[in-house]
Amino acid sequence: MASTALVAQPPAQPVPEVGKYAVQILRFGVPVHSEPTVINRGPHQAVPRPTQILLGTLSDRGFRVAKAIPVRLESHDACVVASWQDIDEFGTGRSTSSACEDLGHTVSELYSSLESDQERLGPDLQHVWAVLQEYLVRRK
DSSP states (O other): OOOOOOOOOOOOEEOOBTTBOOEEOOOOOOOOOSSOOOOOOOSOOOOOOOSEEEEOOOSOTTEEESSOEEEEEEEETTEEEEEETTTTEEEEESSHHHHHHHHHHHHHHHHHHHHHTGGGOOHHHHHHHHHHHHHEEEOO
16 A cells, blocks of 8 residues: 655745845655655546536626526436526526527527517516516626
C-alpha cells in the first residue's frame, strides 16, 4: 500500500520595516513520490437530473422574477427541455442551465410581445399575460 505525505506551507512571517508591512515568503521542498497515489472513491454513480426546478432569475436583465417560475425538465437523447406548463412555453439546450436560459429568452420575448399588444389579446393570451405579470416585473 502506498503511503501518503501531507505537506503544508508554513505560515507567513511578518518582516518588520520602518513604516511598512511586508511578508517573507519561505520556500520549502516537497517530497517526490516515486509511485502514484490512487484514491478510490467507489463506483462512478451519475446523479439523476431533477425533473422540476424553480427558476428564480432570467438572463435578460430587463426583467426581475417576482415569483419563482415552476419549470419541468425532461431529457431526450442529448437534449434537455425546460418547460413552463402554465403558459405552454419551453426552451431547449444541451444542459439544464442552457435549456433554462433558452426558456428565459422565450419568456422575456413573449412578455414584450404581449405587453405591446395588450388591447388585441384573445382570452387565451390574456390568461398568459396575467400569468407573466404575476411572475415577472419589468425593470425600470
